[in-house]
Amino acid sequence: MERLVAGRERIYLDRFWNEFAGDPKKVDEATRVHYARLYARPGAMHSAFAQFRSIPKDAEDNQKAVAASKLAMPVLAIGGAKSFGANEALVMRAAATNVTELVIPDAGHWLMEEATEPTIDAIQAFVDQAN
Incomplete structure (x- = not known):
């Protein structure tokens, strides 16, 4: 390729x-x-x-890790509304118990390029809240 x-x-x-x-x-x-x-x-x-x-192997490894125990720490799942949106949080809830979901409006896959300020603000607020 x-x-x-x-x-x-x-x-x-x-x-x-x-x-x-x-x-x-x-x-x-x-x-x-x-x-x-x-x-x-x-x-x-x-x-x-x-x-x-590596995605198939990652999926296999992740299944084993989740079977052992889910992540307990706070997790921020951000998706662009015109891309994965709320599916980011859905996927993370399979691996973590404390997931905060955020969907950035009018953004696709490239959050930092398409919605820099809202993405940074969301991450900063999440980190501030966790501290």
């Missing part, structure tokens, strides 16, 4: 930014250039693909 993408990282990444954003224009050109440059570095796409190849 890495060879198919080599030299075309920007084209490959644009597809994800465009299809998984609530509003693709919120992932600005400077951000796209920055990440495309990073993913064009030797080994970067291999590592990115390895993360996705």
Whole structure:
């Protein structure tokens, strides 16, 4: 797969930014250039693909860990309304007992790029509350 993408990282990444954003224009050109440059570095796409190849093993490991005991500490599950939304919290409730759910309106998968301030504010409020 890495060879198919080599030299075309920007084209490959644009597809994800465009299809998984609530509003693709919120992932600005400077951000796209920055990440495309990073993913064009030797080994970067291999590592990115390895993360996705590991999902079946991660699921297996997570099932074993949850069977032993669920997380008890506070967990913040944030999803973009135009992406995973409340499903983030649904998934986390399978692994944790103290989940706070937050859905960021008008955002897709790229929360920090699409809704920087609301995302930072939510994380800061969650951390402040936990302390």
